[in-house]
Amino acid sequence: MNLKKPLILVTNDDGITAPGIQALIALMSELGTVVVVAPDKPQSAMGHAITINNTLYINKVSEDDAVITQYSCSGTPVDCVKIAVNEILKQKPDLCVSGINHGSNSSINVIYSGTMSAAVEAGIEGIPAIGFSLLDFEWKADFESAKSFVRKIATSVLENGLPEGVVLNVNLPKLKEEDIKGIRICRQAKAMWVEKFDKRQTPQGKDYYWLSGEFVNEDKGTDTDEWALENGYVSVVPVHFDMTAHHSIQQLNTWNLNE
Numbered sequence: 001m002n003l004k005k006p007l008i009l010v011t012n013d014d015g016i017t018a019p020g021i022q023a024l025i026a027l028m029s030e031l032g033t034v035v036v037v038a039p040d041k042p043q044s045a046m047g048h049a050i051t052i053n054n055t056l057y058i059n060k061v062s063e064d065d066a067v068i069t070q071y072s073c074s075g076t077p078v079d080c081v082k083i084a085v086n087e088i089l090k091q092k093p094d095l096c097v098s099g100i101n102h103g104s105n106s107s108i109n110v111i112y113s114g115t116m117s118a119a120v121e122a123g124i125e126g127i128p129a130i131g132f133s134l135l136d137f138e139w140k141a142d143f144e145s146a147k148s149f150v151r152k153i154a155t156s157v158l159e160n161g162l163p164e165g166v167v168l169n170v171n172l173p174k175l176k177e178e179d180i181k182g183i184r185i186c187r188q189a190k191a192m193w194v195e196k197f198d199k200r201q202t203p204q205g206k207d208y209y210w211l212s213g214e215f216v217n218e219d220k221g222t223d224t225d226e227w228a229l230e231n232g233y234v235s236v237v238p239v240h241f242d243m244t245a246h247h248s249i250q251q252l253n254t255w256n257l258n259e
Helices: 019-029 077-088 115-124 142-158 224-231 246-253
Strands: 009-010 031-040 057-064 067-073 095-103 131-133 166-172 182-185 191-202 207-215 233-240
Touching: 009 019, 009 077, 009 182, 019 031, 019 067, 019 095, 019 142, 031 077, 057 077, 067 077, 077 115, 095 115, 095 142, 115 131, 115 233, 131 142, 142 166, 142 182, 142 233, 166 224, 224 233
Parallel strands: 009 031, 009 095, 031 067, 095 131, 131 166, 182 233
Antiparallel strands: 057 067, 166 233, 191 207
16 A cells, blocks of 8 residues: 655646645645645646746745645746746655646646646646636635536545646636536637737837637537536536647648648
8 A cells, every 4th residue: 555645746837826726735735745836826827837037936935734835926827837846845755736727727728728738748748737716717716616626636646646747737717616516528619719819008108919809609509618618517628738730631642731
């Protein structure tokens, strides 16, 4: 019987002071030894950005009886995972969890998400990883109803592992725990943002822009993350970082590009 506690890396994109990551840290401390490496400021929608033209700083924020150690990092969510694996941790963690994000990362949002990019980076490093998001953008969002589902999914990954090259994108509806119908394994809905730019001017007459937009889901499938969330389920989408469109290789080979 293995009595050794698993080592769990916790990160996010809302910053180390966000209530979402603090809820996740408390949950993961019930499951293992926790090391937190998270941005020192909000880094939402950073995608898979890394810092290459600037310096990176890390600062030990706290240490609690060697059960929880927290570091803030001046970089992006992906920077946090990279520096944790290469500079802070003495061994590869058994699990990396990212979040709990304040707001949805379902459907196409996975592309832009710093939360999910941190999980993907951990996956690239060969670490089982999960990104958690709650469909509530409020800073004072209530994460209580999400806790049992986060705990169950994280425990399952620790016990069963994940397929090679796969990480999980988990989104939780903004509902009371008793109103959540369960967990559904889904595909990513085919949806998109219809973007608009709000053009304004500075007092000096220089144009500037604010990005806004409307999320449009035209996917009518009942096996998608969007359907699950709209119908009161936690959505779990397995995501892989091999971006090759394997189904297109045969078609492209008919172009006879070498002739």
